Amino acid sequence: MSPILEVRDLTCSKGDGQPIISGATFTVNEGDVVVLKGVSGSGKSTLLKCVAHLELYSGHVLFKGKPPTHYGVPTFRTKVLYIPQRPSLLPLTPRDFVSAVMSFSAQKRQNHEAGFTSGGPSGAWMDRFLEVGSRFGVDPILWDRNWAELSGGEGQRVMMAIGVALGTAEVLLLDEPTSALDPETTLAVENHTLSMLRKPECSVKAIIWITHSQEQGQRVGTRFVTVAGGKAREEPPTQVDLV
Numbered sequence: 001m002s003p004i005l006e007v008r009d010l011t012c013s014k015g016d017g018q019p020i021i022s023g024a025t026f027t028v029n030e031g032d033v034v035v036l037k038g039v040s041g042s043g044k045s046t047l048l049k050c051v052a053h054l055e056l057y058s059g060h061v062l063f064k065g066k067p068p069t070h071y072g073v074p075t076f077r078t079k080v081l082y083i084p085q086r087p088s089l090l091p092l093t094p095r096d097f098v099s100a101v102m103s104f105s106a107q108k109r110q111n112h113e114a115g116f117t118s119g120g121p122s123g124a125w126m127d128r129f130l131e132v133g134s135r136f137g138v139d140p141i142l143w144d145r146n147w148a149e150l151s152g153g154e155g156q157r158v159m160m161a162i163g164v165a166l167g168t169a170e171v172l173l174l175d176e177p178t179s180a181l182d183p184e185t186t187l188a189v190e191n192h193t194l195s196m197l198r199k200p201e202c203s204v205k206a207i208i209w210i211t212h213s214q215e216q217g218q219r220v221g222t223r224f225v226t227v228a229g230g231k232a233r234e235e236p237p238t239q240v241d242l243v
């Protein structure tokens with residue numbers, strides 16, 4: 001089976017021109033949960049943002065064998081969806097954010113394909129966001145609170161719910177999605193997120209998951225890539241995997 005995502009020779013430089021990521025090459029297959037590890041500042045977020053075409057890079061990112069330009073970059077970003085570490089930096093409320101995203105032309109086309117009716121922020125599709133939010137433990141009142149007034153954990157769970165409820169993401173790029181959550185909520189979010197991969201009706205087919213927690217990595221990961229010294233290296237399968 002050909003990979004759902006291919007990253008080939010990806011290099012990203014910022015500031016002084018020194019590469020933060022240099023020549024990263026790896027593939028992601030359907031069903032994979034690729035855990036991205038590395039010390040703080042090693043370039044994990046930068047790598048994910050490049051994969052989502054949110055940062056400038058050289059090299060190649062292919063989704064189902066085609067570059068972002070084949071789909072149109074806005075559509076590509078809805079298929080290879082980056083969920084940021086700090087949604088608190090967004091303006092207004094989650095409901096406003098959903099309303100804006102649903103009005104993008106690339107999303108409108110996909111809404112139509114998904115059978116969503118049009119309407120304002122309280123249109124029929126908002127029910128879907130509320131329903132998916134409840135599965136991530138999001139209290140309905142949070143949709144109308146400013147992002148800046150949500151706790152770190154609330155903001156992350158709302159953003160995860162939005163990413164899933166859009167129904168367009170096939171590869172989820174999760175940037176420390178549970179770093180602000182208590183252990184119990186962390187396990188609930190992990191379980192719900194992994195269960196999506198097992199449901200054929202769910203759009204999500206693979207995940208890249210940044211975590212600093214070795215325990216979490218072991219719980220969720222099927223493959224492991226370490227970012228260090230600007231390089232991204234996949235760990236060989238363990239003996240257990242080889243059995």
Ligand SMILES: Nc1ncnc2c1ncn2[C@@H]1O[C@H](COP(=O)(O)OP(=O)(O)OP(=O)(O)O)[C@@H](O)[C@H]1O
Pocket residue numbers: 014015016020038039040041042043044045046047
């Ligand atoms: N816009 C920028 N200009 C210059 N340097 C930047 C910029 N954004 C990030 N960097 C630097 O790039 C390096 C990698 O940052 P990045 O956020 O990708 O690391 P990370 O591995 O995700 O870190 P953490 O685990 O702390 O979230 C850091 O040294 C950071 O300071």
